[in-house]
Amino acid sequence: MRRRQSPVFWVLVVVLTVVFVAPLLWMMITSFKTIGESQQVPPTLVPQEPTGRAYGEVLTVGGQNPVLRWFLNSLVAASLHAGLVVLVASMAGYALARMEFRFKKPIFVVILATLFVPGFVFLMPNYLLMDKLAWLDTLWALVVPGAAGAFGVFFMRQFFLALPRELEEVAMIDGANAWTVFTRIILPNAKPAIATLTVLSFLANWNDFIWPLYVLFSPERLTLQPGLKLLQGAYTTDYPVIMTGATIASVPVLILYIFVQRYVIEGVARSGIKG
């Protein structure tokens, strides 16, 4: 395993890299083309007359397709959602990892079991619930229901299980109560897990498609994902505009990903195995 890698290996790595990067580059290149050039056969690899027209069209404030507004909506919803997930999941995960109580096992088993229930089962009843709560077409529908997912609790529990006991014991002997121990000792030691869960929850919410597609109606309240579908419907053949929308929806998460990829990859890895 430690020998030098063969040329074939490196060819494979480079080809794969091209395959993964090319579609994204193509999307960004197209956003700077004219409509005519975007449909040219054969395609041009570099825009012949680069134009920011599509960006102007899409970023106009108060237009039919307020991409900036959708961007802001996505940002607010995903941030609030991630905050809520971290709060409730770390509290619940801590109790399940470190406390003894009567219904611990059944509660954990029921929460865990829902990890394997497909999401579409909740689609319609939760839609009705949104209607009853008057949350349809509001930020609430985007932020709150998703925070009931089992993943965060499971993830935080696994992390807390691995923390050394001595951390809490010393504080408790000093007379600290459970809440103080949790906020002063446990949470500061859980920063990597919290960062990971924040990023994963943010991304999941930012990228959600089917739920916002149905619970949001007003064009100005949409998030980017259903907004892009609206864009596709409105500019059927204007690919520069559509690719501009897609670029605006992807560049921020790609930049975020470059900075936090260690957390994202670790989080995904840990979600699969250490259970």
Added chain:
Amino acid sequence: MAVDAVAAPRTRVRRSSGAVRGYGRATPYLFLAPYLVLFLLFVVGPAIFGFWMSLHDWDFQLPGKPWVGLQNYKDLFDPLSTTAEPFWHGMRATAIFTVASVPFLVTLPLGLAVLLNRRFPGRTFFRAVYFAPYVLGVAVVGLMFRYILDTSFGILNAFLGLFGVPEIGWTNDQPWAFVALVGMTVWWTIGFNAVIYLAGLQDIPAEQYEAAALDGANTWQQFRHVTLPGLRPVVAFVVTITVLASANMFGQSVLVTQGGPGDTTRTALMVIADTGLSQFRMGQATAMSYLLAACLAIVSLINFALLRERKS
């Protein structure tokens, strides 16, 4: 929040070894409460209530929602009903997509993980690159591929044309539409499963490989007799979550093929969402979702039984 309530009824400092003490009886429940409220309200409640809905002729927009018992389920098996045909067409599209995509989504990421498990300069960078598409939403991926796959001016056909391949109708011709949907899904999610495999690979003790090498096992034999058995639980997990994800397929079809050509790529979830949330026939739609969920539960159980039995 409930800081005082948490603090007040302090009892013993420690009872048994290991477990942390120094909190009252109610404390664990208070820590769980915020999550459990959400869990009951948005998971447990809806799961039960959804089943209740499926036993009614539940039209969201009508005041009366008469009890129909299992009629919605029976209708799905009655070729003359209005719900059976679209539902089973959707189930067929979902099944084809699942059967066609899962083998690739289980094996290709494994190959990628084995590749990335080698030591080479830039490994972290390449790992990050291969995972990057997964951080994009399905809407971005869908629109991007809608353009790349366009029959007349898409770059994929232009590229294949360099090798003399005639125009392919990736979005409007079968079986190419399924090839396209599976391909873009592999592109999008391969990194996710690969990372899970990578973590599994790193848990296989190096001594096992050394022992196998001493016994004269070549690379393939080491993979076959050390890597695969060591990964079995991980493979079972990956198969399960991938089947679940494939059965949830929605966005790719909505954005790239619009369910076409005909209704061949209109997946079960598209039919369910359309019946329940566009036509508001929610009783029928929830019956469809519970039947699909039951099918998936059976598939998961079979899959776990198969992958577990071989171990013992």
